[in-house]
Amino acid sequence: MPPTVTLSASEQVEMILSRAERAVPEEELAERLDRSLRDEIPLRVKLGIDPSSPDLHLGHAVPLRVLRLFQQLGHIAVLIIGDFTGMVGDPSGASKTRPALTREKVRENARTYVRQARRILLADRLEVRRNSEWLGRLGSGGLLDLARRTTVARILERDDFAKRFAGGSPISVVEFLYPLLQAYDSVAVRADVELGGTDQLFNLLVGRDLQRDWGQEPQLCLMFGLLEGLDGVQKMSKSLGNYVGIAEAPEEMFGKLMSVPDSLTGKYLRLATDLGPSEVAEIERTATPGGPAAAAAKRRLAREVVSLYWGTAKAARAERHFDAAHVLHEVPRGVPEAPVPPEATDAGRVFLPRLMTDLGLAPSGAEARRLIEQGGVRLDGVALTELRVDLAVVKGRVLQVGRRRFVKLR
RNA sequence: GGGAGGGUACCGAAGCGGCCAAACGGGCGUGACUGUAAAUCACGUGGCCCUGCCUUCAGAGGUUCGAAUCCUCUCCCUCCCA
Structure with a gap:
């Protein structure tokens, strides 16, 4: 099977390591790639996924994109759905026992997860496995055999466990088993390489130990830093609302990416796009924060990412949409139309707060009044200052509330 | 089982008889500016056809001319001891 990308081994190493935060053991990557090339035996690259949240965002996409890169280099991606371990709950970084998922929930999440992951991964050289396949038939004997492989002291070395133990919060025995x-x-799956977040260090290393015990060559561990979300501070997560979903509409993606803080543009370019390390370095060098080059860099980022998931044509359209709406402040096309509700009119006069609440442009009349006072309500681009306007004036025109809510009145 | 401390607006957190629709911070919204939904600055942020009125400070009662603030009971949370 020929690789779809031809790069020298050192270029490959650079591509991969520029995205990874840490590799253990680091020097081994080049050697493994070399050997694989020479012997024409593709590497088996493992990525385990936790089916606790179904929707993928750019943070999840980081290891998935590297997995794709391995595929492009001719290696085999082994995507493991943790349908068995998901019912145990990964204790990594947790300050308390994670709720175990039900069988149905795990299955459902796994399905959407894989569907979305396929948007990133190549269909060729892809194995999707569920770990219940082997863990489910381990039996108590097999489980005991596994449990024998490590010690309580080793597990307690881990920071998260140590803290919880010291703090007297409960640690379930089953959590001890998770890493194993x-x-x-x-x-x-006889993994040659395993990918994971930096928080997975311990778990990935246990993999090496076990493989040694089973007479296999220990896997190479590649760990990736967590991508901060749009707020620039906390890690990207759905619950914090600071994420860019990989299935989001192009316009939405583009807009969200343009709001990434300047300081993170480089990191996003490195982790979320296919640009090579030297190119990213060049962009970072020229884009002084605050200057116009920083804006250009972010535009590049938005264009690159949207193109990855939607193609260049849609990305270009998303960019035009963005410029129209946010740079030129044009009234967008396809503005929804709505009739003026009769309840909002009285003797030919329209009472705007009522109109706005009825059309869902403001949550309450008080809020609507505030918006009008602050000059945030416009009719065909002209700010309104009065609470009441003649019905005839309003009809057929576009009412704009704030910067992004529009309704054409009939 | 015993003891201590709490529950205030979207979140965190002040207030501890009237000047409280309730400080302050975060978040969010609008405006100005710009390079964008960035940064910065300003203003706003319970509801109501609103110079005023109505409903809020875990819940229910009570004291008082007047309660987020005092009393009683109920529910919930946190911590300490067993």
Whole structure:
């Protein structure tokens, strides 16, 4: 099977390591790639996914994109759905026991997850496995055998466990087993490389130990930093609302990416696009924060990312849409139309707060009044200052509330 | 089982008889500016056809001319001891 990308081994190493925060052992990557090339045996690259949240965002996409990169280099992606471990709950970084998921929920999440992951991964050289396949038939004997492989002291070395233990918060025995179970996946699929977040360091290393015990060559561990969300501070997560979903509409994606803080543009370029390390470095060098080059860099970022998921044509359209709406402040096309509700009119006069609440442009009349006072309500671009306007004046024109809510009145 | 401390607006957190629709911070919204939904600055942020009125400070009662603030009971949370 020929690789779809031809790069020298050192270029490959650079591509991969520029995205990874850490590799253990670091020097081994080049050697493995070399050997694979020479012996024409593709590497088996494992990525375990936790089916606790179904919607993928750019943060999840980081290891998935590297997995794709391996595929492009001719290697095999082994995507493992943690349908068994998901019912145990990963204790990594957690300050309390995670709720175990039900079987149905896990199955459902896994389905949407894989569907979205396929938007990133190549269909060729892809294995999707569920770890219940082997963990489910481990039996108590097999489980005991696994449990024998490590010690309580080693597990307690981990910061998260140590803190919880010291703080007297409960640690379930089953959580102790999690690292072993997920590490056993590496044995089961004979992984050469495993990808994961930096918080997975311990778990990935346990994989190496177990593989050694089972007479396999220990896997190479590649760990990726967490991508901060749009607020620039906290990690990207759905619950914090600071995420860019990989299935989001192009316009939405473009707009969200343009609001990434300047300081993070480089990191986003490196982790969320296909640009090579030297190109990113060049952009970072020229884009002094606050200057026009920083704006250009972010535009590049938005264009690149949207193109990855939607193609260049849609990305270009998203960019035009963005410029129209946010740079030129044009009234967008396809503004929804609505009739003026009779309840909002009295003797030929329209009472704007009522109109706005009825059309869902403001949550309350008080809020609507505030918006009008602050000059945030416009009719065909002209700010309104009165609470009441003649019905005849309003008809057939576009009412704009704030910067992005529009309704054409009939 | 015993003891201590709490529950205030979207969130965090002041207030501890009247000047309280309730400080302050975050978030959010609008405006100015610009390079964008960035940064900065300003203003706003319970409801109501609003110079005023109505409903809020876990819930229910009570004291008082007047309660987020005092009393009683109920529910919920946190911590300490067993």
